[in-house]
Amino acid sequence: MRITHENIDEVLFIYHEGDLNNDQKAELMEYLYQNPEYNKEFSLWAQVRLSNQQLPIPKFAEALKQKPMSWHLTHWKSLGFASIIAITGIILIWMVSRQEKNKQLVVNILENKKKNITLDSIIENNPAKNAFPRRKSKTYSKNSLFSTSNLFEHRVDSVNFTENQRMDSISNPSEAKVLEIKLGVAAEIDHKPIVEETRPLTTSGHSVKPAQRKKTIQKISLKPTSDILPTNTNF
Amino acid sequence: MNTKEYNQSVEDYSGRLFRFALKLVRDEAIASDVVQESYLRLWVDVKKITLEKAKSWLFTTVYRESLRQISLKNRAYDYDPLDQGNEEPQNPDLKEILEKCMSTLPEIHRSILMLRDYEGYNYKEIGNILDINESQVKVYLFRARNKMKEMIRDLNWVI
Numbered sequence: 001m002r003i004t005h006e007n008i009d010e011v012l013f014i015y016h017e018g019d020l021n022n023d024q025k026a027e028l029m030e031y032l033y034q035n036p037e038y039n040k041e042f043s044l045w046a047q048v049r050l051s052n053q054q055l056p057i058p059k060f061a062e063a064l065k066q067k068p069m070s071w072h073l074t075h076w077k078s079l080g081f082a083s084i085i086a087i088t089g090i091i092l093i094w095m096v097s098r099q100e101k102n103k104q105l106v107v108n109i110l111e112n113k114k115k116n117i118t119l120d121s122i123i124e125n126n127p128a129k130n131a132f133p134r135r136k137s138k139t140y141s142k143n144s145l146f147s148t149s150n151l152f153e154h155r156v157d158s159v160n161f162t163e164n165q166r167m168d169s170i171s172n173p174s175e176a177k178v179l180e181i182k183l184g185v186a187a188e189i190d191h192k193p194i195v196e197e198t199r200p201l202t203t204s205g206h207s208v209k210p211a212q213r214k215k216t217i218q219k220i221s222l223k224p225t226s227d228i229l230p231t232n233t234n235f
Numbered sequence: 236m237n238t239k240e241y242n243q244s245v246e247d248y249s250g251r252l253f254r255f256a257l258k259l260v261r262d263e264a265i266a267s268d269v270v271q272e273s274y275l276r277l278w279v280d281v282k283k284i285t286l287e288k289a290k291s292w293l294f295t296t297v298y299r300e301s302l303r304q305i306s307l308k309n310r311a312y313d314y315d316p317l318d319q320g321n322e323e324p325q326n327p328d329l330k331e332i333l334e335k336c337m338s339t340l341p342e343i344h345r346s347i348l349m350l351r352d353y354e355g356y357n358y359k360e361i362g363n364i365l366d367i368n369e370s371q372v373k374v375y376l377f378r379a380r381n382k383m384k385e386m387i388r389d390l391n392w393v394i
Binding site: 009010013016017041044045047048049050051058060061063064065066067068069 | 246
């Protein structure tokens with residue numbers, strides 16, 4: 001770079017911008033030494049720089065700041081996804097456990113079928129049987145029969161005790177015999193309603209009309225064995 | 236850029252941006268409006284702008300917004316920067332002389348001077364902020380400094 005009277009301002013500008021290398025700097029110093037009238041120019045170029053004073057933060061700066069959003073607002077998508085997965089998991093677990101229970105119930109029913117469990121044996125094995133007063137002769141009254149069927153439908157805890165208490169009030173032996181027959185047949189045949197095996201007799205021994213008969217049958221028929229078997233393992 | 240980084244940029248650059256805008260528009264209220272508007276735009280695009288680019292992005296926005304404000308102001312009344320000189324004290328020090336000289340420069344020269352001296356940007360960065368090329372930055376900077384030098388020389392002669 002050749003320094004002349006025409007480009008001295010440009011060179012001084014570049015020097016104060018810090019863009020001259022060492023050789024160029026030395027050349028400029030030599031030129032200024034030989035031409036002292038440019039020393040004033042040199043100092044003027046040095047002055048035209050703005051001083052970078054420390055600035056205070058403006059008053060409105062605080063108002064410009066943003067409050068950070070809470071985590072549940074920023075991650076609402078993830079939270080929603082996790083909730084859906086959790087709910088689906090709970091439902092699946094519940095369904096599987098229910099299926100297992102049903103499976104166990106079916107197994108129990110099949111086992112009981114194999115063992116040829118009758119209604120009498122179920123009643124005998126029932127731990128709740130001591131809760132009810134019972135005659136040693138195993139003769140059931142009409143009322144006690146109903147209370148027995150209720151017992152298995154509602155699984156012991158919902159048994160109506162007042163019905164059982166009427167058991168002691170039986171007086172007619174023929175009535176008790178009829179019901180004993182019905183109960184025995186019902187216990188021997190599985191899944192068959194007692195309707196088919198019973199005779200159209202009433203507790204009083206008179207024949208009944210078909211409509212009346214149907215009503216009576218409905219009242220004393222037992223449910224299939226699978227329905228009356230207890231599901232509670234402690235039962 | 237997240238909220239924390241945004242708030243950090245407010246702390247770090249709001250003062251500099253305010254000074255930059257104030258030198259350009261020469262009105263505190265307008266300058267603060269310009270800075271607030273720039274930060275508002277930054278917040279709108281906060282996801283797109285990284286912390287590293289935030290500073291130059293903010294200076295670019297402040298510069299453009301300042302030019303817009305100046306053009307609006309000039310439409311309202313004829314503004315002559317030289318009229319401001321009448322309020323200056325008789326024996327100003329160098330800082331005040333420079334301030335006065337600055338006020339006479341065109342916006343582009345003023346912006347380049349401030350970005351160079353206050354913020355320490357190089358020619359390329361200044362070019363990116365002001366949307367001009369590097370050689371133009373050099374030319375404008377030389378002209379700005381040369382003009383200020385001449386004014387300081389004239390004032391020195393007067394004093």
